[in-house]
Amino acid sequence: MKMTPAFLILGGLLIFWTSTFIAVILPAMTLGDEPSAIWRPREADEARGAQLYIDNGCSYCHSQFGRTFDWGLGRQRVAEQGDYYAMQPVILGTERWGPDLQQAGGEHPDGWHHAHFLNPRNTRPLSLMPSWEFLGEKNIEALTRYVQSNWGTLADERMARQRHWETQFVAAYESGADANVAFLHANVPPTWRAMPNPYPADEAALQRGQLIYQWYCIACHGEVGDGKGRGGLATFRGRPAIYPPPMNFTTLRRNLIEDKYIGGIFYYQIMNGITGTAMPYFKHELTSEKIWDVSNYIAVRFVGYTDAGLEPRGIEASYESAGDDGENKP
């Protein structure tokens, strides 16, 4: 077979356009265009935030679709075609340095995002995300509105819940430290309240707990557990970005349940987060033992007391040595 110029160009074009027809024109003709059940149009400031998301290359580190087998953010519901109705462009993303953001709306209250956008290390000590302080507070607010709208009507439901509890926790905080703790603890299910930490607070456990604290908690709760980490001190529009501010653990010593329990409350709050406050849930990042270890760490180092090993307790775990109760000096 001889390649003549005509054969080369016409043959090349014929095959190219046939193949292109299959790859894009056919989908363009057959793909339906229906919004999904959770879809809603974007408000003006949300749309501006979406544009900022594009302009600043957030998409190079974040994806925007949940998959069947995800464990982190974005696992609540598998993305559907109709979720992206009328969006233009649709940048699904090809890399995850950070979590998927399609379902990020309402995961945190606005204040968490303000502190996080100013400098992500304000809330997440290990974050690789750039600081966006240079964008200015107006743009940060737009980005926040955008993120909070991700997931359409389901995000709106979550936001309503965040606002509901935020009002309550702000009121509690403003009524004084002890009343605040009382309110926080009143909202922990009773079974968790009268529960000691089942694991010993030995040196190894405290060391593990310290690592967890430094990787996940120190930005808010601070080096000495007084809630004055960099995130706790960050300000947005002249006010503390995170409000109520992060818990000052040193106030807990006088607020133990039945004068002795605190482990179960810690576990519950860390696992579940406190909706309406910036306290995130850590059940994705931390497995059970890690949560108990960091609870013991906070208890020993900042509260100055741990309930590890108190009754009620079951059979000791097989690896524990006898009398290995850690310290508890009520």
Add this chain to the structure above:
Amino acid sequence: MNRRQTIFRKPNSAALAWLLAGAVWFAMGTTWGLFSAAHLIAPELFDNISWLVFGRTRPVHVNTVIFGFVAPMLIGAALHYVPALLKTRLWSEPLGWLAWLAWNAAVASGFILLPLGITQGREYAEYIFPFDVCIMVALVLLIVNLVMTIATRREPLLYVSVWYVVGMAVWTAGVYPIGNVMWQPATGAMPGVLDSIFLWFYGHNLVGLLLTPLATAAAYFVVPRVTRTPLYSHTLSLVGFWILLTLYTHIGAHHLLQAPVPNWLKTLSVVDSMAMMLPVFTVLMNLWLTARGRGGRLWRDVGGRFVMFGLILYFVTCVQGPLQSLPSVQRVTHFTNWTIGHAHIAVLGFAGFIALGAMWHTLPGILGRRLFSTRLVSVQFGLLMTGVVGFFLVLSIAGLVQGTNWANGNVEYNTLPMMPPYMILRGAMGLLIVTAAWVGLYNCVKTIRRKERATELATKPVANSQ
């Protein structure tokens, strides 16, 4: 005035301009890659410096290395060897320059607009509409120039390199406007999920129908010349060429296997991604059989060595590519640094190495004088080889660490503390690559500015086939 006119009409001047642009953008683009890599090591290194923020340096890097370095360098070489293979001259040097101007305007725009956050945001399609127009103008001018060069040829046969270069131009002139949705100037996008289908048709064919044909064409040119043997088989050339075009064009959906796009499109893309091994191995076999027994000649030639190594990495890329098109593999590798490793071994390792090989191979012919320093070319080769292989290994391992962790229930935040060793190593490898790029630019400029008479300054009698 007169002198300027002659520059733009001098034979091979357009080719030289494209090559030089490639060398300049190589140095610039990789430097911006290093900025991006630095962020991933120390995220507060450029804290709050808007134009150095990761989300803005990364697209500068990616667009510059693809549109600035690899493509122009390969086009420059082509503007030299296509007329040579057709035993004629480039039909119009000024038209070649005009295309150069339009194309490089787009690349330069990236350095100003993307750092300002003025972008269309879709990966590889970030340049805004006016500069999409520039790229299209350049492509059309190239097509006219190539077609007219063919029309005025004195060699009746079209060699396989010529097919690929012409093919590249006419296909890319189709891929580019579709992928950039140029009939929607404001957003450059389609509404809804369809947009992603358009984008990955484009992103995939940008490497598949722009870089791959150009690199293949250059390899088909350099390998027989350096080994001084005729091409092994015309039939294999034909098979490789037509199958590549048929398959590559419609498998872009393998970038969207886990996204909500129609299943038939995914199935098609997986099956034909596997089939992609056919055209690739056909081409590689053809070139290998051509060079068989004469590998030493390739290796000893400064340009040939780059091409040879590029072809080896083409093999690696195209074993990896089909494998990672399998849904079960992507379950682990997708969204991780694994893909970044693939991107570098493909765009730099395969297309970039062949581009550099083609440049070092054609420069002496274009300028009519020897290279400033073949030793520096070897230095560049050594740095790049270490850099790209290291990059690939480091990023592939990092990707597997991320992917296996995520598959087992750890989330992105859990894998962050595992990444610093890999990111530091990638930064170190990147430094080698950046150094190689600047060394190459220096060598290139020195060769161009070198006085005809000054050959005795050359490091050694050339071990160069020119």
